[in-house]
Amino acid sequence: MSNASDLLSLEDVHLSPFQKRSMKQILEVYEEKDSFINKSKIQLQEHVDDLLAWVHEVKTPLTAMKLMIEQTNDEKLRKRLESEWVRIHLLLDQQLHHTRLATIEKDNRLEKVILRDVVYKEIREFRSWCLEKGIGFQVEELEQEITTDKKWLAFIVRQILSNAIKYSHENEEVHIYTEINETGHLLLHIKDFGIGINEEDLPRIFQKSYTGTVGRESVQSTGMGLYLAKNAAQKLGILISVKSQVNNGSTFTLQFPQQNEYQKTW
Structure with missing residues (x-):
């Protein structure tokens, strides 16, 4: 439909007076609903813009806090503050990407990315948290080059790494390695040896706000990280899977699309 007056004029020669009145009322309702939808879209976009502006505003004092923490002389206190800072940073980062996820197609930028560069940068971000625990x-060379959106891939890796660190026991390792599967796809594995995931929880861990069981309720979790990672990965043509066993750790795997599959994705 274009607008009520155009449609009504087109139907004038075919409609009885009663039908014309009925059609006019129907089209008025349609226009009213169309106007309401447009206003709602504008309000939603304004809300998104305000939220993004708020996130960026909060980043400024967070950066200042980071500098002050680094100047703290008490080493024990500094480590505790750094680990809490990382957690705040992650929550803010999740909110930022949650807000941007709906428009990822407009925001993406495909480029050649060396896997090692992304993984090592994210590991460095968790340095204080890892030192605390x-x-x-144990990381392989990760020299493979892939075509993807670097920022969103970093976000996905960040969520899986934070998950691995959070649910690992103290003084353990996280193994990161790659392989090529039987169909020729590059796989990135991130394996921890922590508390693992209950079998009944595995199908639901990527659902929004799902935090699971097996002791995970005692660890602060929003249940948003893996949900956002899964949704972002789908938009990049990346498949995320997980294998886990209670008290024997979890292995998250990213399967990257081949070059011809990227063409279908974008």
Whole structure:
């Protein structure tokens, strides 16, 4: 439909007076609903813009806090403050990407990315948290080059790494390695040896706000990280899967699309 007056004029020669009145009322309702939808879209976009502006405003004092923490002389206190800072930073980061997820297609930028660069940068971001828990990393060379959106891939890796660190026992390692599967796809594995995931929870861990069981309720979790990672990965043509066993850790796997599959994705 274009507008009520155009449609009504088109139907004038075919409608009885009663039908014309009925059609006019129907079209008026349609226009009223169309106007309401447009206003709602504008309000939603304004809300998104306000939320993004708020996130960026909060980043400024957060950066200042980081600098002050680094100047703290009490080493024990500094480590505790740094780990809490990381958690705040992650929550803010999740909110930012949650807001942007709906428009990822407009925001994406495909480029050649060396896997190692993304993974090592994210590991460095978790340095203070890992030091607090005594978590180490065993990482392969990761020299493979892929075509993807670097910022969103970093976000996905960040969510999986934070999950691995959060649910690892103290003084354990996280293993990161790659392989090529039987169909020729590059796989990135992130394996921890922590508390694992209950079998009944596995089909639901990527659902929004789902936090699971097996001791995970005792660890602060919003249940948003894996949900956002899964949705962002789908938009990049990346498949996320997980294998886990209670008290024997979890392995999250990213399967990257081949070059011809990227053409279908975008």
